[in-house]
Amino acid sequence: MNAPLSINAAPPRPVLVETAASRPPAAAAQPAPAPATAKQTVVPLPAPQRYRPSRAVAIAYDVAAAVVPPLVVLALMLLVWQLATSGPDATLPSPLKIWADSSDLITQPFFVNGPQDIGLGWRVLTSLERVAYGFGLAAIAGIVLGAFVGQSVWAMRGLDPIFQVLRTVPPLAWLPISLAAFRDSGPSAVFVIFITAVWPVIINTAVGIRNIPQDYRNVAEVLRLNPIEYFWRIMIPSAAPYIFTGLRIGIGLSWLAIVAAEMLTGGVGIGFFIWDAWNSSRLSDIVVALIYIGVVGFVLDRLVALVGRIATRGTASA
Amino acid sequence: MSKPIAPQTSHPSGKPFLRLEAVCKTFRRGGSETEVLRDISLDIAEREFVSIIGHSGCGKSTMLNLVAGLTQVTTGAVLLENREVNEPGPERAVVFQNHSLLPWLTVYDNVRIAVDKVFGRTKSRAERDAWTLHNLDLVQMTHAKDKRPSEISGGMKQRVGIARALAMEPKVLLMDEPFGALDALTRAHLQETVMQIHARLGNTVIMITHDVDEAVLLSDRIVMMTNGPSARVGEVLDVPLTRPRNRLELVADAEYIRAREAVLKFLYERHRYVEAA
Ligand SMILES: Nc1ncnc2c1ncn2[C@@H]1O[C@H](COP(=O)(O)OP(=O)(O)OP(=O)(O)O)[C@@H](O)[C@H]1O
Numbered sequence: 159m160n161a162p163l164s165i166n167a168a169p170p171r172p173v174l175v176e177t178a179a180s181r182p183p184a185a186a187a188q189p190a191p192a193p194a195t196a197k198q199t200v201v202p203l204p205a206p207q208r209y210r211p212s213r214a215v216a217i218a219y220d221v222a223a224a225v226v227p228p229l230v231v232l233a234l235m236l237l238v239w240q241l242a243t244s245g246p247d248a249t250l251p252s253p254l255k256i257w258a259d260s261s262d263l264i265t266q267p268f269f270v271n272g273p274q275d276i277g278l279g280w281r282v283l284t285s286l287e288r289v290a291y292g293f294g295l296a297a298i299a300g301i302v303l304g305a306f307v308g309q310s311v312w313a314m315r316g317l318d319p320i321f322q323v324l325r326t327v328p329p330l331a332w333l334p335i336s337l338a339a340f341r342d343s344g345p346s347a348v349f350v351i352f353i354t355a356v357w358p359v360i361i362n363t364a365v366g367i368r369n370i371p372q373d374y375r376n377v378a379e380v381l382r383l384n385p386i387e388y389f390w391r392i393m394i395p396s397a398a399p400y401i402f403t404g405l406r407i408g409i410g411l412s413w414l415a416i417v418a419a420e421m422l423t424g425g426v427g428i429g430f431f432i433w434d435a436w437n438s439s440r441l442s443d444i445v446v447a448l449i450y451i452g453v454v455g456f457v458l459d460r461l462v463a464l465v466g467r468i469a470t471r472g473t474a475s476a
Numbered sequence: 477m478s479k480p481i482a483p484q485t486s487h488p489s490g491k492p493f494l495r496l497e498a499v500c501k502t503f504r505r506g507g508s509e510t511e512v513l514r515d516i517s518l519d520i521a522e523r524e525f526v527s528i529i530g531h532s533g534c535g536k537s538t539m540l541n542l543v544a545g546l547t548q549v550t551t552g553a554v555l556l557e558n559r560e561v562n563e564p565g566p567e568r569a570v571v572f573q574n575h576s577l578l579p580w581l582t583v584y585d586n587v588r589i590a591v592d593k594v595f596g597r598t599k600s601r602a603e604r605d606a607w608t609l610h611n612l613d614l615v616q617m618t619h620a621k622d623k624r625p626s627e628i629s630g631g632m633k634q635r636v637g638i639a640r641a642l643a644m645e646p647k648v649l650l651m652d653e654p655f656g657a658l659d660a661l662t663r664a665h666l667q668e669t670v671m672q673i674h675a676r677l678g679n680t681v682i683m684i685t686h687d688v689d690e691a692v693l694l695s696d697r698i699v700m701m702t703n704g705p706s707a708r709v710g711e712v713l714d715v716p717l718t719r720p721r722n723r724l725e726l727v728a729d730a731e732y733i734r735a736r737e738a739v740l741k742f743l744y745e746r747h748r749y750v751e752a753a
């Protein structure tokens with residue numbers, strides 16, 4: 159998960175968090191090519207008219223190839239899960255029991271029955287707002303600090319070891335310190351998200367800045383760009399692939415921190431919902447909330463990756 | 477015809493325009509020192525086209541960077557119009573060895589960024605747009621102005637690099653092996669372009685090259701460097717061929733053949749490349 163790289167061994171390309179799901183589905187979806195043996199036959203026979211799928215059919219095939227395998231695996235998992243937890247002394251709820259207990263949470267994400275009794279969709283939105291603040295701050299501070307650190311060899315030498323230590327501190331450990339410092343749960347929660355997400359942004363930005371080719375620096379010098387122009391016109395675009403790698407890891411971490419951040423804040427966030435459900439032993443609700451969190455985290459990751467791909471279009475190769 | 481070099485008066489006009497005075501360059505890294513250039517003296521006149529030729533690693537790029545102001549001299553001085561050069565600036569535009577276009581900008585914007593920087597105060601927005609297009613037109617790249625560097629060929633990138641440099645209206649145009657990475661045909665084509673531009677605008681040009689024919693075809697004078705370390709100017713050769721020059725007619729020209737021979741002899745007889753010098 160924590161792919162943020164050691165700065166000393168600056169890699170030529172940004173390190174991406176490669177998950178199984180992040181590979182383009184097209185790779186798996188390609189129609190199988192004609193078997194190679196067909197080309198090696200010695201006697202050339204008139205090739206039979208091969209079936210050529212039309213465009214729509216090809217797209218449908220691609221979609222099916224991307225969607226069907228996960229669905230099959232999911233069905234199998236549910237089956238195993240059901241079998242494993244259907245005994246009389248099972249400690250965890252089975253899928254059928256979850257459905258019986260919490261189908262309202264699954265089918266209606268946006269109901270409102272009272273101030274504390276609302277759909278998980280609303281809770282996710284509340285949590286997302288919190289993450290937006292924390293992550294937004296982390297992105298801004300991380301890029302600025304990273305630019306500063308990457309510019310100066312001495313800042314790098316002094317700060318890098320400290321960053322490398324701090325980035326391994328788990329979100330939950332920041333919570334007491336944060337509460338003690340802010341004495342208010344709202345800002346503390348945002349701070350926990352911020353401090354969890356900021357390190358990979360700093361580190362990756364710094365590496366990106368360090369790797370700005372000398373050529374671009376020379377161009378900037380000949381043009382006599384001032385520091386502000388240099389920042390916007392050379393540094394940011396040139397380091398953009400690295401910065402977005404940092405942001406992508408950062409958004410993942412800030413979403414990971416949500417449960418810790420909301421544990422003591424109360425309110426209506428999805429993180430607090432889990433804590434609350436645990437305290438009142440609603441295991442089925444927890445499982446549903448976990449699935450919500452997972453799906454939202456996946457979407458966030460994809461979103462940042464997409465923005466990164468659009469923003470760094472053309473910079474990948476010279 | 478080829479004479480040993482002392483600081484000499486320059487070719488067409490005689491007025492010293494760009495002057496290198498006893499320039500030495502030593503690189504220090506940690507405790508070790510490498511003397512790359514020793515006692516380089518050279519006068520270049522306005523509108524002159526000078527080539528620098530020498531074996532790989534002798535310090536040609538270092539010399540160009542000194543004139544560009546990207547590197548500082550250790551002792552001696554570089555003077556442009558009697559003012560000492562000690563920082564980079566757009567009046568000494570550089571065409572880099574590997575084009576150095578900014579990949580996130582389009583061809584147009586790569587030139588425009590230079591135009592905006594140099595003429596931001598003196599020209600209106602519309603004038604700057606026109607000037608950008610004019611310079612792209614000089615190198616015949618207007619058709620690809622909205623493409624990104626990754627979408628055009630090596631020769632085209634080098635053209636854009638030249639347009640960017642020309643657009644700064646530099647007093648001196650510095651080119652570091654501008655055509656080194658190109659195939660022979662593209663290379664010949666770009667040489668023609670550069671000759672036409674030089675004839676039209678009369679820039680002062682310093683060009684580094686590895687190619688003897690290119691040096692003779694384009695230059696008024698050829699500066700030949702000895703092998704490093706501590707490279708010096710070995711010889712300076714005048715190329716008194718009339719312009720415009722035509723490469724086909726020159727093939728049989730006695731003057732051309734003599735100049736070519738002189739450079740070849742310098743490079744391959746007297747200062748042969750020593751492996752791992
Ligand atoms: N920044 C530097 N620090 C230390 N040594 C350097 C530095 N820049 C260049 N040199 C050394 O100076 C010498 C000349 O380098 P330079 O790049 O000027 O050669 P060149 O003539 O341009 O070679 P080429 O034709 O291959 O481009 C080389 O031996 C190189 O190792």
Ligand SMILES: [Mg+2]
Nearest residue numbers: 536537573652
């Ligand atoms: Mg060089």
